[in-house]
Amino acid sequence: MYFPYLYSRQAELNAVSDVSSNLGSPQRIVPLIEPVEPAAKLISTLTKLKSNAMAAYVVVNPHQGKLSNSAAEAAWQSDFAATLTDPTVVYPTLKETVVTTLKDISNFVAAYPGRKIGIVLTTSKLTPGDLAKALSGSDYTVFFLASANSAKYLATLGPARTVDVSDNFRSEARNKDYLGEEWLGNNHTSWSAAGRRGFSDFTMLPGTYKDGGGPVGAVAVHLTYALGSDLWIQHFISTTDGQTDPQATKFEEVLRDIHRQRVVTPSRYELSPGLASYETQRVSGSYTNLSGNKRQQVSHHIFTVAKHLGL
Structure with a gap:
């Protein structure tokens, strides 16, 4: 499985739409999308994915780009609410930060019973046992950014539930x-033998989000x-x-x-x-x-x- 990590900018969303019929049957390429702009363009892209019987992991606690203030994030939450209820196209994903608590993880899991869910770890502050307990019983995938130590969690979570997000583009x-x-990389050749759920990268873009550009x-x-x-x-x-x-x-x-x-x-x-x-x-x-x-x-x-x- 391949999970390209994308931000919800117009170019990246259009790219997903362009290849929405090339993601495998059953689906083997599943975009992981972190919203950074209002929800309308993302909803349009997900509608295109749905028309091809495809789905995406979507971060549901966005906090970067145009959604970096509470009012903009609240508007996004309201606008995206109806789409979020559709389990055939959205796999809700929580992006952990330095302020995320174990209770936040537990509440997130409880909010989506029976759904495929994702967790993006940006730190290694949560203990493996506590995280595994909070996720127990759910259909989860944990994605590790480079700032998190995936090796710390593999034995407890199991490799089949984990994916490293590689920042390969210089x-x-x-x-x-x-x-x-x-x-550029060879993670696409090593994940299966290691028993991992799949591999991930930021395509041919930098992994660190940057606003705008002159x-x-x-x-x-x-x-x-x-x-x-x-x-x-x-x-x-x-x-x-x-x-x-x-x-x-x-x-x-x-x-x-x-x-x-x-x-x-x-x-x-x-x-x-x-x-x-x-x-x-x-x-x-x-x-x-x-x-x-x-x-x-x-x-x-x-x-x-x-x-x-x-x-």
């Missing part, structure tokens, strides 16, 4: 600083591909990198380089919806925006993992 401060090709210099496209049993990523960066330079020129340069690489290594990249969109733009000269660019990279990553899993 982020640069400037797009122009990305170079060539890099190893004008960019160079345009970057990061394309995931499989090399043997490993996943790699290739960075395509525009030569033009001034913030006031035409964005169309930057996209033209990047897409031309992607096309050249595909000519040299025609079987390197999976023919994902994202890659198909880039090719359409290259031919037409009508380019996407930065949000669409991220959408296409995320969908390509998920699609590539799906193909590597035999879906």
Whole structure:
């Protein structure tokens, strides 16, 4: 099982919609979504998932991005309430923080009897025995961010109930600083032998949430591909990198380089919806925006993992 960890920004939600029919039957790729914006776009994406008989883990105590204040979070809770009641599309998930108590975990479990639920651990402050007791009797999956020590919990919770969320993408401060090709990970080859429930990552995005983003210099496209049993990523960066330079020129340069690489290594990249969109733009000269660019990279990553899993 693969659990791509995504934030509920437009690009990432659109990417999920783009690959909603490529998640396996039965479903083997289950998005784990942390809301950071009002609920409307997330609800729309979940509706698309439901139409394909798919579901997602959704953090139900959001506190980042546009939901970082109590009024915004309360509005999100109200708007999402009806969707949250549907067990066929939403697996409620609690994200633990430094202020989360064992009672909070117990209350969360009690709120969703008979439902698939998730716990995202960001710390290791809860004792394994207490956590196991609080989760006892529920159909749970515990996801460990890098800031939590999963090894501390494995023996008590059992590997089949646990997933490590790997932050594999090496982020640069400037797009122009990305170079060539890099190893991205191999968790997709090791989780089953270790008896784990699955594996997780932040696709080809940084794991730490950051608000907004201003004008960019160079345009970057990061394309995931499989090399043997490993996943790699290739960075395509525009030569033009001034913030006031035409964005169309930057996209033209990047897409031309992607096309050249595909000519040299025609079987390197999976023919994902994202890659198909880039090719359409290259031919037409009508380019996407930065949000669409991220959408296409995320969908390509998920699609590539799906193909590597035999879906």
